[in-house]
Amino acid sequence: MCLGVPGKVLAIDGMVATVDFFGVKKELRLDIVDEPVTVGDYVLNHVGYAIRRIPPEEVQETLALFEQILDITGAREDLMAMDVQGEIAAGRAKA
């Protein structure tokens, strides 16, 4: 329902950030972003507003999650997998 595109913050001037979308740049407003943003951060753009600062470590976390989902499904009967599931649950509670 809402197009969101990630980009990298190049500069900040008050409530306005210049963001690189890997081909074009655009100024985004920072009025409603969830956390303070600094140069070099990734943010998600929706209708000209940054709606989320994307912490790089959480990008890695999502990728790791895919691996875990695959592992669990591939080795469902494996008891080891149950441990991993427990870890995901723990990770989720933390999130």
Next chain:
Amino acid sequence: MAKDLTQELKFRDPAKARALAEAMQRNLDAIGREVSVMHVCGSHEQAIARFGLRAVLPRQLQLIMGPGCPVCVTDGPEVDEAVALAGMGVHVCTYGDMLRLPGTSRSLADAQADGGKVHVVYSVDQAVELARAHPAEEVVFFASGFETTAVATAAAALAQPPKNFSILSVHKYVPAAMDLVAQSKQTKIEGFIAAGHAAIITGWAIFEPFAQKTNTPVVVAGFEPLDVLASIVKLTDLIRERKAEVFNAYPRCVTREGSQPAQRVLWKVFEARSGKWRGIAEVPEGNLDLRPEFAHLDARKRFRIDTGAVRDEAASGLEAECICGTIMMGLASPHDCTLFGKACVPESPVGACMVSSEGTCRIWHTYGGAPDLRGVGLPASSEG
């Protein structure tokens, strides 16, 4: 040739996608029967369609598009209000999605063709700038979208817009769409993919009461191909294990609590009220209306909007026959509808399913059914 973030970060890796599709198949085999799941987000349908993901889903899995497109569910009489305003000589700014959306008889594109001052904008700020540039003229922002988009409208409302700027809100609220589905007595849906970008604002915990009430698992998903596929794998895991819980498969953007600054801004300006969704029903808390404190920015209060001249009463009669809601629940197909392809066509849609290019009725009308492309062009060609 492009090297954007998403590709760099391997959210579109075909090998991983195949592995996820195989995992999905194994889950479906283990479940051993047909399973229907629903996503409640138009952008998920866009991502699924754009990347051709339906062609890799297991045959036993039915993926249904729920009432998740805020443009499609905007009701005809709401569009009539914007068309009437354009007819009064007021500047009407709106997102590109809304321009061709028909009211009961006319769209803003029609109003524009008749000389109405209708502008397509990418951001609410462009509407505010237009108002600043023409202080003697009235500028109305016809504001559509779910809470993700409403937050931007709210931010503009709080940033001291000029006096000649006002808002005609047709913003919709996602949790209301979920409740609508939950209340349907007759449903075969066993799991839900929840809207990732709305959840950025509200947080994923908002879906927990829903999961409990419906005894159905919910997975919050992002919009890259691997996000969508991994979410469906996870959802089928939960279905197989009969766990009615909420799982956040989009942790890089969604947290449990959501964005506090955005929620503050949203609820300062808007309140959730009951409203009619096109072809579906009266939805409690389905619409986001401006709070009374913002009456000075509310186009409905500022203008006497008379839709009489642009309203087609016969359209309301037709709407009574529309079975969009049932089709969205996966309980009927477009051919069960008496209006389909006759009174309801893409040029003059009655229900939401015919409005969106990804709507079930629209796809059936364009392609004569749901196309199955799994085998096309095989064996694989060798050219670049």
Next chain:
Amino acid sequence: MEKLVQKIGLKHGSGGRAMRQLIEEVFLELASPVDGIGLSALDDGAALRIGDQWLVVTTDSHVVHPIFFPGGDIGRISVSGTVNDLAMMGATEPMGLTCAVILEDGFPRADLERIRDSMKATALEAGAPFVTGDTKVVGRGDADGIFINTTGVALTRRVVTDAGLRAGDLLIITGTIGDHGMAIMSKRHDLGLQGDLRSDVAPINGLIRAALAAGGDDVVAMKDPTRGGVAGSLHEMAAKGKVGVLIDEQAVPVRDEVRAAGDMLGIDPLLVANEGKAVIGVRAASAGKVLAALRAHPLGRDAAIFARALGERPGAVILDTGLGKRLLAEPEGELLPRIC
């Protein structure tokens, strides 16, 4: 059954299904049999037999807004569009162009001269001489600044249509897609995008000449993907050739700027207009030769084989995204930035 529309809308001019339907419903009445390719073929132009050669005739009206945009202007488009339409029929040596201009009362002379200079430079580039013209002025509000119509004529020994695809043929795009339409959209809607979004408008008759020299009779179908984009061209080629077309999305050349703007605005570059590109259908055996010839030309450096014709699903255009497949719909109406 769709009811007949009683009023013309903007969608009837945007190169998609609505426009084709309007032409079929209204203008096909005018078609009469000719020795060659006439109006009823609904191709880029007509081809009339003259001895052992063909006289190719094409006409095009240009109404672009804004009239000056990054990478070009209405003058350059008006020459390129007509030269390219001739080239798409196999006629790459224009004999003459006409120029008919409709001006709105009050149009600045300086702008007109700037447009004239651009037309002159582009005609020189294409080797196409202007041979006659016409000027009209209408009242304020009766036209939007300036409209330009150009007609072109050329002789050729072999006509290439847009209907020649057979199963097994390969399709080449002569360069990056979506550049023109995205540049115009960014400017028209004042989207505040910073970056090198510029139109690809150019006469490509020289490029096509190189392709025809390399491929000869194995070049079987051509179309310039202007309004309606590559998707629109492929729909026409698939329908007229009674083949399916399968696109390999990964092979489609798109500049980063266009891809990024498309992602942000929710617009697929395959639907976006080009003004200096061609889709060329080639028998598979000659595809390599033609591709090499195109890449050797300055306007064809990014050329790529990006699709093939199938014996199954006649009329359908299918996109293989690398992750799955989908039907690529025909564009309907003006492309607009989306939020969802």
